[in-house]
Amino acid sequence: MxxxxxxxxxxxxxxxxxxxxxxxxxxxxxxxSLTKTPPSPYRDAGGVLTSEGLAGRAVFESRRCGFCHSGSSFTDGKRHDVGTVKPSSGLGIGQPLAGVGFDTPTLKGVWNTAPYLHDGQASTLEDVLNSDEHIIGDALSAAEMGQLVAYLLQIDDREAAPAAVPVPSSSPWDLIVLASIFAAAITGIRMRSNRLKTIPTSWERPN
Structure with a gap:
């Protein structure tokens, strides 16, 4: 050239x-031409999901992981901000990445692609899943974490494509923010209500 x-x-x-x-x-x-994913060594000898992997698939579905990781490639092909953008992350197509994020990576063969996230800041899948922005709802329990990681490590070309999960918001993290604001508002109302209970009314004479 x-x-x-x-x-x-x-x-x-x-x-x-x-x-x-x-x-x-x-x-x-x-x-x-690199269109095939190597078979996961974490599956049972017969090539099927282990019992932990099956339980992890249920966690994957219940936690709506398919909102971003859906389709035959386990990615929606879109960009999401999951709280990993840093000043050193630079720009994306000439635009700031905050609020835009990065392309959703495939989960196929993720057992062989550590470290994770765009800059390799997560050494393990547990590190990825421990991020508040990466999980919809409450934090994973220890059992859920182990099961979900087991499932992720077993995703290869033999795993059926998960269905896309609709979420009634522009992103699942918007729901988390709104829930936090709502919870804070409720807490404030309760605190004000408790203070009002201590104020004597006009027909009560304070001691």
Missing amino acids: SDQDFANTSDPLGSPKAGLSSDLDNLAAYVS
Whole structure:
């Protein structure tokens, strides 16, 4: 590829480089051929989910993980902000990443792709799931954590695609924020109510 061709196609979202370099064309063809996920070694000998994996699938469904990780590739192909954006994360398509987030990664073969998150800040799946922004609802119990991790480690091409999960909000994390605000409001009302109970009424004479 000539320097001029490289300069003309330097924008990742601009003109394609296809046909300008045989090496790049061959590399692109090879990467495009990588469509299969290696079988997970965490499954039973017969290639089926373990009992822990089956329990983890139920946790996956009940916690609405399919809101982001759905379809045959276990990803909705969208971008989500799950609280991992840092000043050092840079920009995405020339725009700040806060509130936009990163592309949802596939869960296929996740047993072999540590460390996790866009900058590798999570060494284990437990580290990912311990993030408040990554779980809808209450924190996972120790049993749920173990089961969900067991399931994630067993996801490969043999696992059926999870259905997309509709959430009545722009994102599940909006629901968490709204729930927190509502809880704070209720707490404030109760505190004010308790204070009012201690105020003597007009027909009561304080001691």
